Amino acid sequence: MNYQIQDSDIALLSKAGVPEDDIKHCKKVAEKALEIAQKTGQKLDMELAGRGALFHDLGKAVTHAIEHGKIGAEMGADLGLPQTVTDIMEKHIRGGLTEEEARELNLPIKDYTLKTLEEKIVIYADRLVDIITDGIVDIGQDEREAERRFEQILKEYPKYGKNFKTLQRYLGYHQEIQALIKK
Numbered sequence: 073m074n075y076q077i078q079d080s081d082i083a084l085l086s087k088a089g090v091p092e093d094d095i096k097h098c099k100k101v102a103e104k105a106l107e108i109a110q111k112t113g114q115k116l117d118m119e120l121a122g123r124g125a126l127f128h129d130l131g132k133a134v135t136h137a138i139e140h141g142k143i144g145a146e147m148g149a150d151l152g153l154p155q156t157v158t159d160i161m162e163k164h165i166r167g168g169l170t171e172e173e174a175r176e177l178n179l180p181i182k183d184y185t186l187k188t189l190e191e192k193i194v195i196y197a198d199r200l201v202d203i204i205t206d207g208i209v210d211i212g213q214d215e216r217e218a219e220r221r222f223e224q225i226l227k228e229y230p231k232y233g234k235n236f237k238t239l240q241r242y243l244g245y246h247q248e249i250q251a252l253i254k255k
């Protein structure tokens with residue numbers, strides 16, 4: 073892999089005021105996204121996967137509410153991050169909302185659905201890391217257990233599935249990505 077998480081990027085999160093726990097989460101999601109991206113065997117923009125994951129929760133410097141995606145993307149633009157990265161930050165909420173769902177959640181009305189494999193890998197990694205670190209589900213010592221039991225865990229625990237549309241999106245990313253890994 074020719075891309076590595078940069079200390080200077082972690083310093084940016086810190087300087088922006090992202091709480092320490094959230095920085096830890098962001099690092100773990102970046103590591104997981106890079107691991108998954110590598111495993112797919114696809115030619116991917118590893119820097120985009122790594123930085124999109126690392127910065128996805130930048131907005132948590134300001135709020136942990138659902139607006140942290142939009143706020144983070146604005147902060148990222150001010151920091152000069154590429155739009156491909158800020159798009160991931162803005163779109164990661166609930167795994168990529170449709171315009172209709174954005175309206176219901178009082179977010180700026182637009183299409184947040186995920187288009188690229190890099191975007192989907194970041195959002196999938198975010199979910200996996202929550203499952204691995206929350207301790208709500210005992211997955212034992214092997215992190216890959218979160219991938220093996222992903223469908224069952226999402227269906228069983230509303231915290232991870234959220235609602236029907238979100239659940240379907242996450243299951244879709246899981247299936248698409250795992251199909252590539254198994255190839």
Ligand SMILES: [Fe+2]
Pocket residue numbers: 128129140164
């Ligand atoms: Fe988030």
